[in-house]
Amino acid sequence: MDEASLERAVVVITGVMASGKSTVAQLLAERLPRAVHVRGDVFRRMVVSGQRERVPGGDEEAAEQLRLRYRATAATADLYAAAGWTAIVQDVVLGEHLEPYLAAIGTRPLYLVVLAPSADAVARREAGRAKSGYGSWTVGGLDHVLRDRTPRLGLWVDSSDQSPEETVDAVMGGLAEALVAG
Template sequence: MTTRTRLPGSPSIILITGLMAAGKSTVAQALTERFPRSVHLRGDVFRRMIVSGRAEMGFELSDEAERQLRLRYRIAAAAAHLYLHAGFTVVHQDIILGPSLAEVVQHYAPRPLHVVVLCPDPAVVAAREAGRAKRGYQDTSAVLDFDRVLRTETPRLGLWLDTSGLTAAETVDQILARLSDARVDGGSTG
């Protein structure tokens, strides 16, 4: 059963990030559904729009993959701004790890932003990955590589949630209850 939490009084942008199989899509959709006027902005859709010349994403990125990833982040932020201006709360969900998180926060300046980092235990991520139809990791060691980047190279911005033992609904309840902890000013990254 979901807890009734007071929603923010005005539209806002909530950025949800974390590893592949951390539950971003499920949590973002469930969170978006709690708002009366809302948009679930899936950052990966902008990658999939590239029909010809799309670079492969992985742990090691080529120069072209890095350029396309940065473009995807800029396009998503621009779309989020437009939806926000039209009166929607935007839940932008994407994989944004390492120093890129601070760069993406800058795309939202000067508007305030809420950043939520889902960081379940790597064993939980590996188990979730095993239960999914799509594959994001080649093996368990890849999960550990990405987890290391998350925990040691990603700036501690916003609200970090260990969702290892939480359902999607419980995670959404936590996000809404602690939304003030997730607030990051778009122009400030530290």
């Protein structure tokens, strides 16, 4: 498979915070002739008041806000794909949220890429970032959700020792495995 198979498609890139989702999604979109980068975090930042932080064992309101964000990114991806764009969506979608999230996306073909660098690699990346994504979560705690509670769907890439460009190469080379629908 090649970039032509990504025309009018949706590619979901997920993983823990500091796994490289934003960078890889941007680079992948830049390689394609007609692509958009849908950033899930943008929808979280749109909430001006009343936002509930998603924390381990958090409340139902926080979970509903997360599901709303997922529906917004899925709908946005579908809108762009219907208009002839390839939508590269990146967000932290793990555990029990992954399958309902993928089901909310109607576009076919639908690809899933799970960035799964080691917890040590993520901790190093997080330490080197200007922003901190972990707050109430720990790297180990979220890594546990990724590895032990997230369905093994799509293409899983251990990008621990890869540059972002090498990870995009791995994604392009693994499109057949990444295809989850259509």
